[in-house]
Amino acid sequence: MLDKKLQALFEPTVIGLGYELIGVERLSRGRQGAIVRLYLDVENEEGITLDDCSQVSYHISGILDVEDPIAGDYVLEVSSPGLDRPLYTLAHFERFIGHKINVKLSYPLEESNRRTFNNAMLRGVEDDTVIINLDGEEFVLPFNAIDKARLVPVVLKDK
Numbered sequence: 001m002l003d004k005k006l007q008a009l010f011e012p013t014v015i016g017l018g019y020e021l022i023g024v025e026r027l028s029r030g031r032q033g034a035i036v037r038l039y040l041d042v043e044n045e046e047g048i049t050l051d052d053c054s055q056v057s058y059h060i061s062g063i064l065d066v067e068d069p070i071a072g073d074y075v076l077e078v079s080s081p082g083l084d085r086p087l088y089t090l091a092h093f094e095r096f097i098g099h100k101i102n103v104k105l106s107y108p109l110e111e112s113n114r115r116t117f118n119n120a121m122l123r124g125v126e127d128d129t130v131i132i133n134l135d136g137e138e139f140v141l142p143f144n145a146i147d148k149a150r151l152v153p154v155v156l157k158d159k
Helices: 004-016 050-067 090-095
Strands: 020-028 034-041 074-079 100-105 116-126 129-134 137-142 146-151
Touching: 004 020, 004 034, 004 050, 034 050, 050 074, 090 116, 100 129, 116 137
Parallel strands: 034 074
Antiparallel strands: 020 034, 100 116, 100 146, 116 129, 129 137
8 A cells, every 4th residue: 555654754855866766555464564565657769677686775775774653563565556556545546537447345335335446447536535437337436445556467469
């Protein structure tokens, strides 16, 4: 899940380096500490490279050393969002209207008793809701109920 405190701490540095910070996740590894995962994007034809990740990792490590916002051990991971890009904000959902997504809710919808929507078409965003279509049925998902959402990678077939 998106860690808003870390996002706010890292975002000015990431933007200053010329990248977009898609999101920051903090995942527990039990006794082994945590994983702090940053997803970056950049507007160029190459996309995010290993050098980009290395540069951002160096700067974020410095922030973590000085600010010390994470108790215990952690592993820092910096990467591109990948083909199955996570969607964290309403702006992310708006950007990918017309694409297929997988969504998991933190609780089931009352109307359908569903929590998981795989391979659903993202139709729109209205106020604080995300509108999807799955198998010809429209669902209006409260944004605050969305636990995880990712794009479904597009598979191109050879001619």
